[in-house]
Amino acid sequence: LQLDSSKCGFGHFYYALTPQIPGVLPIWEALGEKHRKFHQFGADVIQAINSGSYAHAEQIYREAENYSRVLLDDLQQIYNYAMSS
Numbered sequence: 001l002q003l004d005s006s007k008c009g010f011g012h013f014y015y016a017l018t019p020q021i022p023g024v025l026p027i028w029e030a031l032g033e034k035h036r037k038f039h040q041f042g043a044d045v046i047q048a049i050n051s052g053s054y055a056h057a058e059q060i061y062r063e064a065e066n067y068s069r070v071l072l073d074d075l076q077q078i079y080n081y082a083m084s085s
Contacts, residue, residue, distance in 0.1 A: 003040040003048070023081050031074050043044060 002008040006015055014035060019028050041064035048057035 001041050001045045003039055003046075005036045008039070010035065014068075019078070021082055021085050023085070024078050027074055027078050027081070031071070031078075032081060034071055034074065035069075038064065041067065 005011045045060045
């Protein structure tokens with residue numbers, strides 16, 4: 001589990017480029033903080049497990065799963081915008 005958002009596969013991609021399509025740029029820039037938050041879920045789950053709070057770890061997992069849909073929606077918006085430009 002990679003906890004550093006700049007070291008995961010998407011992080012390498014995200015920090016290596018800046019989209020040139022003006023309509024995509026605000027979505028892309030907002031994605032950075034959302035991506036960091038997503039990785040924080042992993043750190044929080046590990047902390048909960050290490051402290052024996054398994055129910056809390058499961059709750060965080062569910063939050064992360066739901067939050068991943070927000071990230072996927074943003075990526076879908078970027079894709080749709082790029083395809084229509």
